[in-house]
Amino acid sequence: MIEIKNLTKRYGSKTAVSDVSFCARENEILGFLGPNGAGKSTTMNILTGYLSSTEGSAIINGIDILEDPVRAKKLIGYLPEQPPLYLDMTVTEYLKFVYNLKKCKLPQRSHLNEICELVKITEVKNRVIKNLSKGYRQRVGLAQALVGNPPVLILDEPTVGLDPKQIIEIRSLIKKLGKNHTVILSSHILPEVQAVCDKIVIINRGRVVANDTAEKLVHNLSGDHKLVVRAEGNPAEIKKLLSSIPNMDEVRINKENVEPGVSEFFLNAKPGADIRREVSKRLASRSYPLLMMKSSELTLEEIFLKITTGDIHGNIKDDLGGEIMPERSERRKK
Ligand code: ADP
Numbered sequence: 001m002i003e004i005k006n007l008t009k010r011y012g013s014k015t016a017v018s019d020v021s022f023c024a025r026e027n028e029i030l031g032f033l034g035p036n037g038a039g040k041s042t043t044m045n046i047l048t049g050y051l052s053s054t055e056g057s058a059i060i061n062g063i064d065i066l067e068d069p070v071r072a073k074k075l076i077g078y079l080p081e082q083p084p085l086y087l088d089m090t091v092t093e094y095l096k097f098v099y100n101l102k103k104c105k106l107p108q109r110s111h112l113n114e115i116c117e118l119v120k121i122t123e124v125k126n127r128v129i130k131n132l133s134k135g136y137r138q139r140v141g142l143a144q145a146l147v148g149n150p151p152v153l154i155l156d157e158p159t160v161g162l163d164p165k166q167i168i169e170i171r172s173l174i175k176k177l178g179k180n181h182t183v184i185l186s187s188h189i190l191p192e193v194q195a196v197c198d199k200i201v202i203i204n205r206g207r208v209v210a211n212d213t214a215e216k217l218v219h220n221l222s223g224d225h226k227l228v229v230r231a232e233g234n235p236a237e238i239k240k241l242l243s244s245i246p247n248m249d250e251v252r253i254n255k256e257n258v259e260p261g262v263s264e265f266f267l268n269a270k271p272g273a274d275i276r277r278e279v280s281k282r283l284a285s286r287s288y289p290l291l292m293m294k295s296s297e298l299t300l301e302e303i304f305l306k307i308t309t310g311d312i313h314g315n316i317k318d319d320l321g322g323e324i325m326p327e328r329s330e331r332r333k334k
């Protein structure tokens, strides 16, 4: 269990992290999501004892990292943003070096072999690290974090710079590790945390702006009262029919003839009203085939964009902004 309480970090007059609190339970994968410069690495560096906080505390399995750093650090495997590799060593030499550094007591040979198997670097064990691809280096970084079998893993942007195949491999490895480790993983890529994490904490400009399960984040920020519906028949007639549903605020024809004879409608009911059954019943009563109905809940990507640009209702703080998901705009350009 990891508990971060009211963490603040100032570099001179610049506040990098401000009053950040969250916790991750045992064997939970927590995604720490935020744009570049949000304060993810700073928080992780404090959590792992590499930086001290200006205010607040970080507690790992009941041990305060500032009060007893030696014991707390033993519980943590850390993969920093830049993996601390010695490029002139072979993988085996390097892992033995880390083993000694951590004063690990597990049987060296079998322990290191097991880790190499797990992160799939056995076939490059005897190669010099500087000759390895970025993907392999990242896995060696992960292997280093796993030496000593610590119950807590802190991974700072573990998939940055990897190709899509490597990203999928690392993600599935993290999921596997999450079964018997508490994992905190940072990322500025939404689908990544969505794919891997049980819980998501969103940070922006040093402040936590959302903290929930991925599912609930989507649900709370939108709701079931907005639907996208496709039905076959005269669009104006269908619009009229649906408009008479109680609690309906607005029916809009999104697009006519999405397929021949089929139109798409956007339905906006009063918040809290669940109009799905009524939509289906009314269309059926007039024999308009209902071909699709989905809640127009925001994707996490949209939520993230909304939260980080401050364009959001509810209890989200409004002092937001920052550099939003560079990958996203790059992807759009392609
Ligand atoms: P992230 O990992 O989310 O990209 P960081 O934690 O690295 O963000 O940085 C948070 C903020 O703190 C940024 O604005 C960054 O420029 C600033 N910062 C980080 N390290 C230092 C430092 N050593 N001195 C001054 N400012 C820093």
Ligand code: MG
Pocket: 040, 041, 042, 081, 156
């Ligand atoms: Mg960082």
